[in-house]
Amino acid sequence: MSSRFNRCLRSLEAAGFLRTTDNTNTPMRSIELLHHGSAFAKQVQQQWLSMRHLAVNFGSVPHTESISQQRFSFVHSKQFRKHLRQLNQSHPNKAKCPTLVKHQRSFALDSASNTIFDHKEPVTQLITDFIVEPHRGLEHFYNLQRESKIWWMRYSSNPSRYAIVPYDFQSESELREDCQAIDIKAAFGEAGDVVVEQLSLVTLPGDKDFELPDARTGKMLLPKVIRSVIELEPATCALLLDGCDHGRESRSLLLNRVLAPYQCGIAAIQKTDQISPVLRDLCAHMADVLQRAQLRLHFFEENGYALARNQVQLAQHLEQSDRLGVPYTLLLDEEQALDNGLMQLRSRDTQLAESIHISDLPDYLLNIFRN
Numbered sequence: 001m002s003s004r005f006n007r008c009l010r011s012l013e014a015a016g017f018l019r020t021t022d023n024t025n026t027p028m029r030s031i032e033l034l035h036h037g038s039a040f041a042k043q044v045q046q047q048w049l050s051m052r053h054l055a056v057n058f059g060s061v062p063h064t065e066s067i068s069q070q071r072f073s074f075v076h077s078k079q080f081r082k083h084l085r086q087l088n089q090s091h092p093n094k095a096k097c098p099t100l101v102k103h104q105r106s107f108a109l110d111s112a113s114n115t116i117f118d119h120k121e122p123v124t125q126l127i128t129d130f131i132v133e134p135h136r137g138l139e140h141f142y143n144l145q146r147e148s149k150i151w152w153m154r155y156s157s158n159p160s161r162y163a164i165v166p167y168d169f170q171s172e173s174e175l176r177e178d179c180q181a182i183d184i185k186a187a188f189g190e191a192g193d194v195v196v197e198q199l200s201l202v203t204l205p206g207d208k209d210f211e212l213p214d215a216r217t218g219k220m221l222l223p224k225v226i227r228s229v230i231e232l233e234p235a236t237c238a239l240l241l242d243g244c245d246h247g248r249e250s251r252s253l254l255l256n257r258v259l260a261p262y263q264c265g266i267a268a269i270q271k272t273d274q275i276s277p278v279l280r281d282l283c284a285h286m287a288d289v290l291q292r293a294q295l296r297l298h299f300f301e302e303n304g305y306a307l308a309r310n311q312v313q314l315a316q317h318l319e320q321s322d323r324l325g326v327p328y329t330l331l332l333d334e335e336q337a338l339d340n341g342l343m344q345l346r347s348r349d350t351q352l353a354e355s356i357h358i359s360d361l362p363d364y365l366l367n368i369f370r371n
Helices: 003-014 035-050 078-090 134-154 232-244 277-292 311-323 334-340 363-370
Strands: 018-021 029-033 056-060 099-107 117-119 123-132 162-166 180-187 193-203 224-231 264-269 306-308 328-332 342-347 353-357
Touching (some): 003 018, 003 232, 029 035, 029 232, 035 232, 056 078, 117 232, 123 232, 134 162, 134 193, 134 224, 224 232, 264 277, 277 306, 277 328, 306 311, 311 328, 334 342
Parallel strands (some): 029 117, 056 099, 264 306, 264 328
Antiparallel strands (some): 099 123, 123 224, 180 193, 328 342, 342 353
């Protein structure tokens, strides 16, 4: 494993995103997400939930069949048949071609999604089934490949890292003429690759229970299914490593600002030995304003902000913020803020600060995160 990759793991471990342990049976390390890593995984999961919001979402389902997790045989599982039945009974207006359904499941998984690390905890699979017209199966399959790759590139600090790779069929029993499959992989040089998403095109069994009407003609069809599977924890680790492996001199963790578990922090410098009640109240007020706007605030301390006694201490706070991937930090100066209402908004990516008026918050930040 490359020294650069090891540095990324150590940096993420020191920042509290994950914990690594050596495996006795394999050269790959085991990785466990810690508090900050789990908070980041939650944001990835929320983005998946908000994507394609018209889908029928069956929520979290129990894992009861081994066949349901197989790449191509899942269409023969009781769970898949149950979802189609629920689609017809509970969502008749969406029971047509094309349509899509989502569900999640968690279980202990011997994942072969990467050549870099193993996972200690159970893996959460985020599953989307695109049920499409049989004569347009390949068309939808190619379109989804492109859309999915762009989705991952959008949240990456290095979009060129992601590639569509044909699936390597493991056995002749998997190799069927009506099956197509690709993996979207994040490449980390000599260290290896991580599969962030699997896409598989499968034909349903010839059973009338699987037939759905064409949305345009109403004719009953035996659809094809394109299944997307994202293993949340490995994909989260891939995005964390992507944000760390940027080649810059700074130790910043370049997480996408939409996905970042903490979007903004607040720091101020005390100009006297005694803590100013006015400065403390100003910090507390700004923390309240940002939280009311539902911005995810990085709590330097329990009260939601950091008070530095000098520039050195402030620099330490900002370095901690950068290593946690916080995109912006609000820098407060008591005299300036009270005199003219101005404060500084520092960017993690540029290390520069711009002046912003207190009346422009939180709308200014909200617009940044929307765009």
